[in-house]
Amino acid sequence: MTMVRLVIDGHAINGESGTSLLQAWVAAGLPLVGNVGCMGQGVCGACRVLVRRPNERLAQTGLACETLVEEGMQVAFINISRQRRPHSYDLHALGDSWDAIARIDEIFPEATRCRHCGGCDAACPKGIEVEKMVNLAAVGQTLAAAELFDDCVQCNLCVAACPEHIDPAHLGQLVRRMTASMTLRPSDLIMRLHELEAGEQTIDLDSPGTLPQVSDDADVETADLETADVETADLETADLETAVVETAEIENADVENAQIENEEVQ
Amino acid sequence: MSTGIAYETALQEWRQTAPADPRPLDLPVSELLSNFHPDRKPGARSKLVIGPNAGEECPNTLSRLLQSDSLLEDVDIAGAPTSEADVLVIGGGGAGCIAALTAARAGARVLLATKLGLGDSNTVMAEGGIQAAVGADDSVQQHFEDTIRAGHFAAKKELVAALVTGGPSAIRWLIQEGMDFDLADGTQRMGGTLRYKTAGGASVPRLLSFRDFTGLELMRAVREATLLQPNLTLLTHHPALELLTDDRGHCAGAVLYDFAHGQEVVVRSAVTVLATGGSGRLHLSDFPTSNHYGATADGLVLAYRLGARLRDVGSFQYHPTGVAWPPPLEGQLVSEAARSSGAFLVNGLGQRFVNELQPRDVVASAILREIDEGRGITRDGKVGVFLDTPSLERDNPGILARELVTLGNLARRGGFDPAEEPFLIRPTLHYQNGGVEIRTTGHTSVPGLLAAGEVTGGLHGHNRMMGNALLELVVFGRSAGANAAADARRERPRNVGLTHLADWRRAMESEGLPLDRKAPQLFPYYGNFDPVRDRRRGA
Incomplete structure (x- = not known):
């Protein structure tokens, strides 16, 4: 060594x-x-x-x-406080996206005053093109700006490096958060939310799928059955653990035990 | 287990056989787990003798901490500065920030205290993704059943039901806070569909992600929201040393330690939310860990001493593929994506020894068996087995650069090329499956104390499914925050102090436990900070 x-x-x-x-x-x-x-x-x-x-x-x-x-x-x-700072905003009160550029300028007025010193780029430990992000954000190219900050770890070294107090790390987060919250509307998620609200997606606590012997494919099944032997011991402990809490649960566990025993018999 | 096959020899064996033929496990899974899973190794656990879980088994290291005396006496807090809050949140990771945000937005005056900086937590390190059943071929019921099965049928069903039904709205909430997600190829941000990946043990692909740093993306949005939230005061570098009680035994806040000034501060609160995370940095059974530096079980210790019931506290997840060599990267994760893309595990004889896509506990135990039985590979005093990334690359040219970016970065930092040289890996302590028992509302068995995130127990049974940890901290962080704010409007604690400690010390003495054993320990043993000796010194 x-x-x-x-x-x-x-x-x-x-x-x-x-x-x-x-x-x-x-x-x-x-x-x-x-x-x-x-x-x-x-x-x-x-x-x-x-x-x-x-x-x-x-x-x-x-x-x-x-x-x-x-x-x-x-x-x-280097100790940099990440605590509260002057550039504050409420993401949920930014209004509609037509005003995005105006809002960015209101919240981060210094962003248009970048002097292209490259201090932020030199400070970033992740090699992000920080200055480019600032310049894009200042002219409202939010999506392009947001993508440049994919790898940001919020170390705030660019904040410390910026002589104009632009706070690039937080500006980067603003454009990222704006982009996601204003433009990401996945149809699959929205459909499922509607189904949940309409009561079309519910949970059956005691469906056959929650019991050890049921499985979807052969490989998993073998693994489950093999572990099931071991799990009997665990379930007994689980019984003790749950005893104080809920009787209903213990009944379930008992049923599970019974089923495992059946399998062992087979 | 120090014996094994020298790296150079093993490399020659590997070159001769690569790609090695499949070789199934030649031992029944039950025998493998009971002989080699670290949770079950003889001598690794002991019975708790005091507290609400007396009689149950728990890993030795944790059991010593749970049955320790407080760092504080009444006199320590007599002149301490005092703050007031409706809701005190302890912990600044994902669950803590989300609980604090939710409580503050519900109108509570919130104080969030954290041992390290805001967001310095396991959340930010999560790579794979977050599970939520949004696909047309999927349902919350399937997510429910997968989770129950992965946890070996030991999870608390009501909690799992709340987790999975809360999944889709948790994703909407995250998007509203400004978190981005990967989209399916060729679809658009407006009206497209999310990208689904498959988590080990899942019946359908349902893992939502942002690249291979989903936790970082989540934490960035949530951290920023927390920093900007009115009515929310932050105290970073303020670990909790003890919870406070009132004369009815309700939790009434906490005593924190202010590192900058080297003194205790008292926070009186109507409700306290514990979101202190896990315990990987206890290095149970001397395992390396993938956890962040502050994961030392502080929350479990404080809650247990106050009388909160724990659950599945002897169950931990060991991730099969942690880095074994080089030492600077020891314990860090090589993502499960490597194995699910087809990378093999190979021992020092150039042989495979398990189906790599078995559940995490099985694969981890199989690796430990190879090491225990002398077929591991030794390099500079470290021992592990190979993860055969070169064969993966040879069979799928370009896959490392295209799909396993973080793995490539990790190898580069280790100074080798994963397309030429296999990783030396070994299981790493990854997740605390159990913890403080909660109801679906986040309430623990102690009035005035709620909990959320990895510190809680009941959701994962004896094995956590990939992607359920990020979901858990959103769903239960939100409900704990909302319920804490609601509870805080009711009555406030009176006659606040450290009254629970007298009974606790009597119990320790009657069982012959040494009162000079103090906890929480706050930092790993190699952190060179002893909270008893060094506290007055400050930082």
């Missing part, structure tokens, strides 16, 4: 090469109580860091769970 030396938030530590900054931080015995969430999947955006490598003039942003340790790295966690 190769060790590298690096500095995180002022602590000079040794990290095992191949491990992430977060893993090296905890392996060095340092307390990890914030700036962490999914711990490696790179989807929660909580572990933002500023990283400077030896002989590089500029520091780069990244996620500590996805960035591997390197010799001589200088690392600082």
